Amino acid sequence: MKKWQKNWGIALVSVLLAVSMSGCGKSDDAAPALANKSEKSIKDMDKIVVGIGSDAFPFGYVDTADKKTKGFDLDIAAAIVKDILGADDKIEYKDVNGKTRIPMLKNGDIDIIVKTMTITEDRKKEVDFSDPYFSAGQSLLVPKGSAIKGIDDLKGKKVIAVKGTRDGKTIEEKSPDAIVSEYENLGEAFTALTTGKGDVLTTDNAILMGLALENPGYELVGGVIDDQPWGIAVRKGDKEMLDAVNASLKKLKETGEYDKIYEKWLKQKPE
């Protein structure tokens, strides 16, 4: 299986090479990112190709009004690329999903991944991660005006969780006096919250933020219970790109640009 994947990857890269070579005879600049990476510095790149998602509102999703993909991840990527290359138009987005993003990064289809990607030890073996760009993790959603302000207020409260996740277990461990009820899926769990079957819904904050944006009567409280930050992935060993991304990310946070993007999409201030 591994060998097959490797051969497939090589085949794909050679096809890409052939296609891009045959496309232009006069300039070397059009060679794919993978090929020119070692010869040229990042600043000289024509563009940076960013792998983004379109299935996670409001991080990367297709706006039904104009059919364009937009979101928090895309704006972060745009700001970083603008900082690295010094221009607005040197970015190209490519739609990836959880399965395709790492293979596409490895074979040079994309240069960085900005797609709701949790930094894990397993993934660190395949790619290099930037500093966290989003503080993801389990959080709490309550109706606005609820007395619950955080994990310490759950004593005797009915907590709604989704089956098949560890969210319910985490609450039971951290707040043993909470009454946890688990539902089949997120839709039923949220219905349980809206119909008064429980006091608080718990799962990943990214999901809860999406729910809160679509249902203005609800808000997140208490920050993240267990930190599982997202990072921007670059090719393993591509230190130049990694340093450039980290430097830009740092600059975005210092100048307040990051906070602006955060508030634009998530309608709240970063914690």
Added chain:
Amino acid sequence: MLDFSILIDHKKEFLAGFLTTLEVSLLALVLSVILGIVLAVMKISPLKMLKGLATAYIEFIQNTPLLIQIFFFYFGLPAVGIQLNPFISGTIGLAVYSSAYIAEAIRAGIQAVSHGQVEAGRASGLTYLQTMQHIILPQAIKVVIPPLGNQFLNLVMGSAILGSISGKDLMYYGDIIASDTFVVFDVYIFVALFYLILTVPLSLFIHHLERKLSASD
């Protein structure tokens, strides 16, 4: 080989789930029999309106999924200000669902008793309800026991639907333990064994009843 350590580690959950399943099943069973008898008598009643009501109820319940009926009681009723917990919603939902099938079984049993008996009862001065109570139902019960027994077993197994509205029955804890331990197959085998503890005695009791009643002929 089954991983019995899971059964021991989670015996509290399995036991709590088993008790909930037992309670819901028993309560729903009693309620559904009462409701089923009322519906059956309505359905064969000479009054057109009662008959129509019972027919509409039975058709509606038999032709919609149990899960949706349970969702109606649990998620739907809060819209009109009625807040039921999973246990009550589940019990009512199961009783309503089963009662339609039980009503049909009882109706078939009643109609198996010769119509001449009703006429004889009415001719001797009994009211319609008295005729039912003293003459028809005691005879119908023998015909009704086998299909009724099947409905009872269906009800016990159908109670597994409670888990999907977070009613803490066997199935609910089965789901939770399976997703905690990642030992899916063994956990559901244990769950099935607990259901057998309920259904096998029930099944034996029904067979016993059948034999006893047929001996009294």
